[in-house]
Amino acid sequence: MKPxxxxxxxxxxxxxxxxxxxxxxxxxLELKQGEIFGLLGPNGAGKTTTISIATTRTLPTSGTVRVAxxxxxxxxxxxxxxxxxxxxxxxxDRSLTVYENLYFHCRxxxxxHLNARSRSMQLLDQFLLAExxxxxxxxxxxxxxxxxxxxxxxxxxxxxxxxxxxxxxxxPQSRLAMWxxxxxxxxxxxxxxxxxxxxxxxxxxxxxxxIIDHGRVLALGTPEKLKTTFGAQTLFDLKxxxxxxxxxxxxxxxxxxDVTSAEATADGLRVIAPTSDGLLPDLVQxxxxxxxxxxxxxxxxxxxxFIQLTGRDLRE
Amino acid sequence: MSNSGEKISRPPIRAQAGSxxxxxxxxxxxxxxxxxxxREFVTFLLRVGxxxxxxxxxxxxxxxxxxGGNPMAAGSGPGFGTVILPGLxxxxxxxxxxxxxxxxxxxxxxxxxxxDDRVMCPLPLWAVALEKVCFSAMQSMAGALLVIPMAYYxxxxxxxxxxxxxxxxALVLVLASLLAGSLGLVIGSSVSPKQIGLVFSIIVxxxxxxxxxxxxxxGLGRIRWLQIVVLLNPxxxxxxxLRAAVTPSIPHMPWWAIIPALLLFTVVLGKLGxxxxxxxxxx
Numbered sequence: 001m002k003p004x005x006x007x008x009x010x011x012x013x014x015x016x017x018x019x020x021x022x023x024x025x026x027x028x029l030e031l032k033q034g035e036i037f038g039l040l041g042p043n044g045a046g047k048t049t050t051i052s053i054a055t056t057r058t059l060p061t062s063g064t065v066r067v068a069x070x071x072x073x074x075x076x077x078x079x080x081x082x083x084x085x086x087x088x089x090x091x092x093d094r095s096l097t098v099y100e101n102l103y104f105h106c107r108x109x110x111x112x113h114l115n116a117r118s119r120s121m122q123l124l125d126q127f128l129l130a131e132x133x134x135x136x137x138x139x140x141x142x143x144x145x146x147x148x149x150x151x152x153x154x155x156x157x158x159x160x161x162x163x164x165x166x167x168x169x170x171x172p173q174s175r176l177a178m179w180x181x182x183x184x185x186x187x188x189x190x191x192x193x194x195x196x197x198x199x200x201x202x203x204x205x206x207x208x209x210x211i212i213d214h215g216r217v218l219a220l221g222t223p224e225k226l227k228t229t230f231g232a233q234t235l236f237d238l239k240x241x242x243x244x245x246x247x248x249x250x251x252x253x254x255x256x257x258d259v260t261s262a263e264a265t266a267d268g269l270r271v272i273a274p275t276s277d278g279l280l281p282d283l284v285q286x287x288x289x290x291x292x293x294x295x296x297x298x299x300x301x302x303x304x305x306f307i308q309l310t311g312r313d314l315r316e
Numbered sequence: 317m318s319n320s321g322e323k324i325s326r327p328p329i330r331a332q333a334g335s336x337x338x339x340x341x342x343x344x345x346x347x348x349x350x351x352x353x354x355r356e357f358v359t360f361l362l363r364v365g366x367x368x369x370x371x372x373x374x375x376x377x378x379x380x381x382x383x384g385g386n387p388m389a390a391g392s393g394p395g396f397g398t399v400i401l402p403g404l405x406x407x408x409x410x411x412x413x414x415x416x417x418x419x420x421x422x423x424x425x426x427x428x429x430x431x432d433d434r435v436m437c438p439l440p441l442w443a444v445a446l447e448k449v450c451f452s453a454m455q456s457m458a459g460a461l462l463v464i465p466m467a468y469y470x471x472x473x474x475x476x477x478x479x480x481x482x483x484x485x486a487l488v489l490v491l492a493s494l495l496a497g498s499l500g501l502v503i504g505s506s507v508s509p510k511q512i513g514l515v516f517s518i519i520v521x522x523x524x525x526x527x528x529x530x531x532x533x534x535g536l537g538r539i540r541w542l543q544i545v546v547l548l549n550p551x552x553x554x555x556x557x558l559r560a561a562v563t564p565s566i567p568h569m570p571w572w573a574i575i576p577a578l579l580l581f582t583v584v585l586g587k588l589g590x591x592x593x594x595x596x597x598x599x
Contacts, residue, residue, distance in 0.1 A: 055436070058599045081337070081438045091432040095352045101433075104351070107344030108437035110337045152433065 005160050005191040006031035006054060011063035012215075013049050023049040024060070025215035031160065031191055036182065038206030039195040040302065042310075046215035047195035048088065051162050054193070055085045068159045081109065084158035084190075086149045088165045092137035098148055099124065099133040102155050109156035119155055127151040127181065143174025150181055154190060161185065163194040167201060179205060199303040211306055218309045223302055230305045233260060233272050235298035236283060240268035241291025249286055268293075272308070341439045345447045348434075353455070364412055364459035368404040369466055372397070376471035397471035399566055401463065402558030403529030406492065406551055408459035410527075413496025414503060414520060416452035421504030422512050425596050435597050445593045448504075449497035449586070456493035460558075477562050484571060488557035491578040495550055498582055501589030505596050527551025532559065534567035550581040 006029065013024040024046045031037050039047045052058035054065045056076035065072045068082040093101050102123050106116035124130040127147045137145055146166065153161055163182070167175040182205055185192055196202050202209050203223045211219045211226070219226055240246075246264050253262035253271060258279055260272045268290070273279050276297065284292065298304055353360060376397040424431040435444055467475045479485055503515055526546050528536070533556050536543035546552050557578060559568035 052599070057435075057597070077338075077438050077440045080436055083436070085432075085436055087429070087432060089429055091429045093348075093430050093433060094428060095355075095430075096348070100351065104344060104348040105433060107347055108341050108434065108439075110340035110344070110438070 002032040002034065004030050005033050005068060006193060007064075007066045008050070008054065009064045011050065011053065011065060012061045013046075013053060013058065014061045022215055024053070026063075027212070027215065027217055029210060029217065029220075031193060033159075033191055034186070034189050035207040036186060036192040036194065036205055038202035038209040039193065039212060040197070040199070040202040040209050040306070041195075041212040042197055045213045047212060048164055049215075050212075051085075051164050051193070051195060055083050055162050056080055081156070082159040084153035084156070084161040086146075086153045086161070086163045086166060088168060090137070090142075090145050090149065092140075092145060092148060092152070094137055097134050097136055098129055098140070101137065101148060101152055105152045105155045111156070123151040123155055126184075141174070143170055143177060146170060146174065146178055147181060150178070154185065154188075158190065160191040160193060163192060165195055165197070167196065167198060175201075199301055199306070203302050209302065211302075211309060213310045219305065226302060226305050227300055230308055233274055233304050233308060234276050234300060235296075235304050235307065236271040236273070236276070236280075237265070237296040237298070238268045238271070238283070238287050238292060239294035240287060241293060243268070243290075246290070249290070252286070253283075272304075337438055338440075338443065341437045342443055342447055345434060345437065345439075345444065346451055349447075349451045360455070361462075363415055364408050364455070365462055365466070367411065368408055368463045369470070371400070371404060372466055372470040375400070376467075376473070376475075380472045395473075395476075395566070397467060397473060397475040398477075398563050399532060400530055401467040401475050401477065402562050402566075403527075403555045404467070405460040405463045405558050405562070406527065406554035407524055407529055408463050409456040409489075409492050409554060410496045410499070410520070410524070410551055412456040412459040413452050413493070413498075413500040414515075415500075416455045417448050417497055417500025418504035418507070418515070419512060421448065421501070421593075422507055423509045425505065426509040431597070441594055441597055442590055445501060445590050449494060449501055449589075452497035452500055453490070453493035456496050457489050460489060460493070464562075475563075476565060478565055479562060480564060481561065485561040487575065488554075488561045488578070491575070491582060492554040492557060495554065495578055495582040495585065498585035498589050499550065502585050502592060505589060505592030523549050523551045528555045532556075532567050533569055550578075550585070553577040553581065 008027055008029040011024050011027045012022070015021040015023060027046070027050060029037075039050065041047050049058060053060045054067065054072060056072050056079060059073065067079050070079040070082065072079040093104070096104060099120055102120035103116050106119050111119065124133055127150070129144065129148060129151065132140065132144065137148065140148065150161075150163070150166070166178055166182070170178060179201070182192060182194070194201075194205065206223065208221060209223055209226060210217050219230065221229065243264070246269060250262050250264065250269065253259050256279075258273055258275070260274065262269060262271045268287075271279075271283060284295065287295075421431070435441065437444070464477065467477070503519065507515055527549050528546065529551065533543065533546070533552060536546065553569075553574050556569040557571075557574040559566050560571050560574060
């Protein structure tokens with residue numbers, strides 16, 4: 001059996017200020033060595049708080065987190081040697097060059113001058129940053145800065161890398177480059193925990209995914225398993241001109257055996273069904289009388305799983 | 317240390333074990349600060365040197381040369397340069413503490429969160445804060461020593477530095493510099509970048525002017541209430557301590573009052589600063 005790298009047990013975090021906010025509400029997770037694990041959920045679901053606690057930056061209200069067997073609350077300094085972090089924001093050292101950001105990071109982790117230099121040079125090559133080694137982070141594009149942050153986070157060869165919303169604010173091309181950088185980490189055997197609210201990201205990068213909302217884990221498994229367990233459903237969003245007297249239509253649809261559910265939305269109606277075979281023509285025909293303006297079909301994906309589990313869209 | 321037991325086969329620890337890593341990490345942070353300082357060395361010299369340079373030039377060179385003399389310079393007599401040498405050293409120490417800790421910390425904690433990578437190094441948080449204080453203390457000492465040659469060459473009437481006790485000089489310099497760094501830590505971790513300018517008007521200027529920098533504490537004897545109130549000002553002990561060490565011929569507080577006061581202020585401000593630092597880093 002592969003060793004467990006991250007063990008999160010009964011983790012809670014309650015912010016007690018004017019408002020009592022339960023950010024994390026009893027999360028249990030285990031990450032095995034070498035896997036890429038996706039924490040998927042909308043903004044405010046508790047993803048960042050969970051990562052903050054695991055990376056020793058936030059103290060939990062209760063529960064434990066162990067990284068490489070070390071309790072992160074009891075021995076934060078010791079645990080940090082096993083942890084690499086790419087936070088949501090650019091935290092590169094503005095006073096140091098690209099090369100120096102890597103070099104001094106290595107020195108913070110006890111590398112000798114020679115080891116720090118060779119590790120930095122190697123990372124510059126690996127992350128295609130060698131040409132820019134002498135520039136300051138302020139002159140880097142978002143995509144390059146993100147790449148440098150990942151390079152810096154793994155410079156001390158951590159056991160686990162935490163990536164908090166790694167593709168937030170990146171253009172599509174940079175996002176793809178970032179994905180391939182993360183894929184590359186798999187070869188090095190680094191365990192990765194990433195948070196995202198992009199379905200595609202969780203789906204294509206992660207070996208396993210936990211869907212979280214309101215600080216709780218709603219579902220956990222491989223992307224394939226989640227899709228099959230929670231019924232790979234297709235989503236039909238219909239935009240209609242007329243919103244009145246939809247009830248008979250909804251009743252007819254809900255009565256059909258090939259429809260899981262049909263409900264009214266702000267723009268028209270949403271139908272969830274296991275398959276579109278046979279249903280689509282009927283749907284179009286029935287909706288035409290209400291002035292059908294647009295029809296969007298979402299194929300079975302983690303997104304439809306998420307909507308079924310939480311009743312809301314990820315990007316809300 | 318870990319309660320992993322049989323359940324987990326621990327991955328190999330790649331980084332070095334033991335306290336050796338702490339010392340190396342501390343050294344790494346120090347090297348980083350040194351690199352940044354060296355890059356801005358001219359700025360550093362101007363920052364610590366300009367104020368004492370102009371002060372000495374105007375009050376100990378220009379004014380004494382003016383016909384009729386200036387009441388201020390005349391009133392302080394020919395020994396004015398000797399009175400303010402330790403005071404200017406104290407100001408240089410305090411300025412460095414604020415410029416080296418408070419200003420960078422305030423912005424690194426602010427929008428950029430640059431401090432993140434350094435607080436994620438394998439050191440306890442207090443050690444990360446201590447590194448800042450130690451690095452600033454080094455700058456403070458350099459700043460203070462820079463004042464000595466200026467005070468030797470600029471004044472119209474030479475300054476009588478008269479060191480008998482080198483141990484006392486070193487002790488006061490080190491303590492005063494650590495105190496300044498701790499003060500910088502308190503300010504840097506509690507003030508937002510937007511308000512940092514205000515710190516100069518409401519903290520730095522008052523504690524400098526009421527810090528026995530330009531006059532001796534003994535000289536305040538005729539304004540008894542002020543002489544007592546300024547005892548709450550840490551700069552007083554820095555100025556008087558340097559007077560006792562560098563210009564003992566000028567009336568000064570006894571060393572046995574100065575050293576414990578410097579220690580006390582360092583410990584209190586250090587603790588406050590560390591608490592603020594932890595608050596900013598941990599949520």
